[in-house]
Amino acid sequence: MPRLLAQIAAVTAINVKSMPQRAWLSASTVVAVALVVAVLLSFLAMANGFEQTLRGTGSPEVAVLLRGGAGVEINSSISRDQVRLVEEAPGIARGADGRPLVSAELYVTVDGRKRAGGSKANVTLRGMGPEGAAIRPGFRIVGGRMAQPGSAELMVGQSLVREFAGFDLGSRVRIANADWTVVGVFDMGGSVFESELWADIATVQSLFRRTNVFQSIRVRLDAPDRLPALRAYLDADPRLKLDAKSEVAYFADQASSTITLIRFLGWPLAIAMAVGALAGALNTMYSAVAARAQEIATLRCLGFGGIPSFVGTLIESLLLALLGGLLGAAVTWAAFDGVTASTLGSGFTQVVFAFRLSPVLVFQGVVLALVVGLLGGLFPAWRAAHVPIVRAYGNG
Amino acid sequence: MNDFTLVRANLFRRKLRAMLMIVAIFIAFLIFGVLASFERAFSSGETTAAANRLVVNNKINFTQPLPLAYLGRVRGVEGVRLASHFSWFGGYYQEPRNFLIAFAVEPDSYLDIYRDDLRVTAEERARFLADQGSLLVGDVVAAKYGWKIGDRIPLSSNIWTNSSTGGRRWDFTIAGILRPGKPQSDTNLVVFHYDYLNETRGVARDSIGVVVLETVDAAVNETVAARIDSLFANSFAETETVTEAAFNKQFAAQFGNIALIVGLVVGAAFVTILMIVGNTMVMAIRERTREVAVLKTLGFPSPRIFRLVLGESLLLAFLGGIPGLLAAAAALAALRPLLAGFAPGLALAPPVALTGVGLMLLLGLATGALPALNALRLNIVTGLGRD
Numbered sequence: 091m092p093r094l095l096a097q098i099a100a101v102t103a104i105n106v107k108s109m110p111q112r113a114w115l116s117a118s119t120v121v122a123v124a125l126v127v128a129v130l131l132s133f134l135a136m137a138n139g140f141e142q143t144l145r146g147t148g149s150p151e152v153a154v155l156l157r158g159g160a161g162v163e164i165n166s167s168i169s170r171d172q173v174r175l176v177e178e179a180p181g182i183a184r185g186a187d188g189r190p191l192v193s194a195e196l197y198v199t200v201d202g203r204k205r206a207g208g209s210k211a212n213v214t215l216r217g218m219g220p221e222g223a224a225i226r227p228g229f230r231i232v233g234g235r236m237a238q239p240g241s242a243e244l245m246v247g248q249s250l251v252r253e254f255a256g257f258d259l260g261s262r263v264r265i266a267n268a269d270w271t272v273v274g275v276f277d278m279g280g281s282v283f284e285s286e287l288w289a290d291i292a293t294v295q296s297l298f299r300r301t302n303v304f305q306s307i308r309v310r311l312d313a314p315d316r317l318p319a320l321r322a323y324l325d326a327d328p329r330l331k332l333d334a335k336s337e338v339a340y341f342a343d344q345a346s347s348t349i350t351l352i353r354f355l356g357w358p359l360a361i362a363m364a365v366g367a368l369a370g371a372l373n374t375m376y377s378a379v380a381a382r383a384q385e386i387a388t389l390r391c392l393g394f395g396g397i398p399s400f401v402g403t404l405i406e407s408l409l410l411a412l413l414g415g416l417l418g419a420a421v422t423w424a425a426f427d428g429v430t431a432s433t434l435g436s437g438f439t440q441v442v443f444a445f446r447l448s449p450v451l452v453f454q455g456v457v458l459a460l461v462v463g464l465l466g467g468l469f470p471a472w473r474a475a476h477v478p479i480v481r482a483y484g485n486g
Numbered sequence: 487m488n489d490f491t492l493v494r495a496n497l498f499r500r501k502l503r504a505m506l507m508i509v510a511i512f513i514a515f516l517i518f519g520v521l522a523s524f525e526r527a528f529s530s531g532e533t534t535a536a537a538n539r540l541v542v543n544n545k546i547n548f549t550q551p552l553p554l555a556y557l558g559r560v561r562g563v564e565g566v567r568l569a570s571h572f573s574w575f576g577g578y579y580q581e582p583r584n585f586l587i588a589f590a591v592e593p594d595s596y597l598d599i600y601r602d603d604l605r606v607t608a609e610e611r612a613r614f615l616a617d618q619g620s621l622l623v624g625d626v627v628a629a630k631y632g633w634k635i636g637d638r639i640p641l642s643s644n645i646w647t648n649s650s651t652g653g654r655r656w657d658f659t660i661a662g663i664l665r666p667g668k669p670q671s672d673t674n675l676v677v678f679h680y681d682y683l684n685e686t687r688g689v690a691r692d693s694i695g696v697v698v699l700e701t702v703d704a705a706v707n708e709t710v711a712a713r714i715d716s717l718f719a720n721s722f723a724e725t726e727t728v729t730e731a732a733f734n735k736q737f738a739a740q741f742g743n744i745a746l747i748v749g750l751v752v753g754a755a756f757v758t759i760l761m762i763v764g765n766t767m768v769m770a771i772r773e774r775t776r777e778v779a780v781l782k783t784l785g786f787p788s789p790r791i792f793r794l795v796l797g798e799s800l801l802l803a804f805l806g807g808i809p810g811l812l813a814a815a816a817a818l819a820a821l822r823p824l825l826a827g828f829a830p831g832l833a834l835a836p837p838v839a840l841t842g843v844g845l846m847l848l849l850g851l852a853t854g855a856l857p858a859l860n861a862l863r864l865n866i867v868t869g870l871g872r873d
Contacts (some may be wrong), residue, residue, distance in 0.1 A: 121757070125755075165576055433742045
């Protein structure tokens with residue numbers, strides 16, 4: 091056994107040292123595998139980043155109330171009377187002034203222009219009172235100040251500022267026949283809210299002619315387990331046909347379809363490309379074996395068995411693939427990790443997210459690379475182990 | 487023995503190697519054919535839009551409503567031949583996950599404006615116009631749910647409440663099936679009478695989604711758009727009038743830069759095969775250095791040898807590329823029903839196929855150029871000396 095291992099080590103060393111002789115061909119395999127892995131990881135990083143943004147949005151201590159069956163805020167509609175009734179509900183935390191922490195909000199869609207390419211896209215304009223910021227854990231002003239109630243002032247999320255033009259601090263924006271001023275930029279931990287414009291509820295209601303109409307109510311719960319009490323209260327009152335969900339569950343439900351779509355695009359593409367790269371890897375390894383036919387035959391004459399040749403060739407192939415996989419991961423990381431993009435969320439407005447490469451994804455990419463390396467090395471390795479000694483010399 | 491026989495024999499001298507190259511090229515063109523066609527169908531709204539069709543939407547955003555009264559005023563604008571309107575219903579069948587693209591429309595004018603895209607028989611049209619509670623169903627939708635003319639179908643809205651019942655359900659009778667007028671027409675929709683919705687939803691009375699209109703000629707589009715927008719300037723609901731193509735393009739762009747993604751993936755696939763095939767061709771010709779020298783000794787002129795080598799790489803590109811495009815066409819045919827709502831008329835379009843052939847030519851030339859040049863410049867004495 092030790093002798094076999096020593097033989098394998100010797101053959102592998104010879105193979106690896108002879109790689110530079112086929113530098114271009116070996117490099118082309120590495121690059122081919124790297125590109126396959128880069129394509130896969132780009133898609134997976136996109137899905138992962140989008141998922142992190144949605145799953146990172148919402149607090150278990152906040153409940154979202156929508157009109158029954160509306161599903162998402164944009165479809166919902168809630169009256170002022172309903173808001174008053176909800177303020178009486180059990181399970182709701184109170185602020186320092188003793189008032190219940192209830193934020194009735196209006197969600198309208200306005201146009202924004204993407205910085206990249208300048209195309210128009212839907213942006214959320216959320217009208218809310220001062221409670222809106224108070225009930226949201228993690229809210230932090232990073233530039234400027236809060237908007238004044240009753241004014242045409244905007245606060246913008248920092249993801250939105252990065253992705254859309256014209257919303258920088260101090261900018262004037264024309265929306266719904268009014269001139270708005272951006273007075274504050276806020277951070278909410280990269281969540282969906284950071285893709286939004288926030289303004290005073292009364293101003294939004296009057297400019298959009300939706301006086302006394304709201305679309306969602308957010309309440310801060312005493313504790314996350316108080317949601318059933320709130321639900322029981324809503325169910326008991328026929329005037330309150332509202333669905334209550336924890337904010338975490340609300341956003342998690344929105345995540346799935348887009349993420350599934352991106353993953354379903356990424357894997358088949360990567361596998362198809364992997365088949366192409368496999369053809370390249372096989373070609374490289376067959377050439378390597380052919381080029382080494384004499385060496386292998388010599389080793390066999392010296393008493394080396396077939397197994398060292400087999401394993402040595404396989405290791406060479408796996409090494410090339412591993413190199414390609416790591417290179418592909420590095421390229422994806424350098425080119426895409428942290429790059430922001432935006433797409434339509436289920437509220438029919440843009441959600442800004444960043445590509446996020448994670449160790450788990452890199453592992454998946456490297457596994458795909460190694461599969462290519464394994465399959466690409468197996469058949470050539472078999473041939474290496476069975477080179478007829480006489481023919482190998484005859485070819486020279 | 488002509489040159490083609492020589493090229494073919496050279497290429498398949500190492501059968502396994504040739505087959506591997508062909509597989510790699512095949513995959514790249516399969517990816518190209520599928521993705522480029524998908525991108526084309528996805529953005530088909532842009533290319534299939536009628537040149538003289540304009541969309542009037544609320545300047546704030548197209549999801550904001552317009553007053554119904556705007557329709558009459560748009561009709562009065564010089565240069566407008568036809569105008570209609572449609573409103574998003576937020577429809578679903580039985581359960582929210584059976585989501586439908588449903589519009590409340592002004593029936594007569596809507597079918598007139600979309601006469602080239604949505605086909606209904608005269609009988610179905612008459613039945614639809616006569617009954618305010620009737621529904622026209624796109625063939626894609628009818629096939630999905632197994633609906634037939636005459637069926638009573640309840641549709642629900644996730645936006646509106648039916649004030650006559652207090653629920654979210656409206657009942658319809660299917661009056662006819664909308665069939666595509668052009669291969670890329672999108673028939674994944676249902677349409678019904680706006681009046682039916684307007685009279686029963688209780689709120690948002692007399693508000694509509696967008697006005698769609700046809701100008702007398704595409705040349706006057708800009709003037710007409712400017713006239714309409716100035717008509718409503720400084721009113722509560724200011725408008726923005728754009729061509730249907732621009733409207734569709736902006737809508738598609740909301741999902742993301744699909745063209746860029748497709749470009750990057752196809753680019754990666756092509757760089758891969760360029761590397762693999764290019765290197766292999768250089769290697770294959772180098773292995774045959776002595777033979778090239780022999781050909782030259784026999785009196786083959788250098789340009790002919792150049793053409794022989796280039797012919798070999800071109801043959802390789804086409805042997806992989808053409809089946810790749812054919813496989814793409816088959817894959818698209820299989821995907822077509824699955825993606826009917828997302829990318830209507832998914833098929834390998836002639837422009838995509840032509841681009842593909844162009845790419846095969848480029849690939850063949852790019853991978854063959856260096857080895858062909860090497861063969862061209864080869865000195866007979868060194869060539870024969872090399873082993």
